[in-house]
Amino acid sequence: MPVEDAMTTNVETTKPSIPVTEVAKVMAEKEIGSVVVVENGEAVGIICERDVLDKVVAADAKPGELTAEDIMEASLITTEPDTNILDSVRLMVRNGIGHLPVVDNETLIGILTVQDVLKAMPEFLETLPSREEMERGLGEATGEGVCEVCGEVGESLVEYNGRWICEECLDFLTG
Incomplete structure (x- = not known):
């Protein structure tokens, strides 16, 4: 099964300059575990719940003073829509991640999560x-x-x- 058959296509994105408080509000309101950071139409990072916990809460940082760029994971690991879903799961396992942005010709078109895999x-x-x-x-x-x-x-x-x-x-x- 290709990734495109299981991925979520409505990906929540943010800009690098958006305050962490706004990112966290969006994640809470939309009940999602990650937001992809996009700059000039290209995915440049991702913020997951774990990033907020580790880099803000556990670090006792002031979320109103931090931006998405300050806490995002910039070494973005991605997959492509035609990749076999099991290969993408292996990629997630090897890298200890639960959210995998899906890109087509460097354009973000979806995200594959553990929940997506379990549904599919x-x-x-x-x-x-x-x-x-x-x-x-x-x-x-x-x-x-x-x-x-x-x-x-x-x-x-x-x-x-x-x-x-x-x-x-x-x-x-x-x-």
Whole structure:
């Protein structure tokens, strides 16, 4: 399945000079977890809830004195609309991100989130543990094999909810 079949097309954007308080208000009002920072029509960064927590709240900074540019993640990782969704999930897992802007010829056309992936591929939900499994812990680790979530060959797979998965997918699924 290509990314364009699962992505959210109505992407909330902001300019680098907008105060963090305004960005946070938009995120709260729209009930979204990220805003893409755009300058001259090009995506130049992203602000996620985690950025607000880490760079404003935890840093005891004054949000009214900060701009989007001050807290955005400028090393923007993107994907393209025709990329296979599993390849994009692997990219998200490898980089520890939950929001992946989708660009076509350097133009922002959407965003792929963990929620989008779960809606489009509900079989991912089958890999999530029940409360009992979480309390029991994970199964034994094994040697090299193929992850049953991402399909990558891993050196050490873990039994998780009856499936053998790699450490990256385990981190992705358990947060």
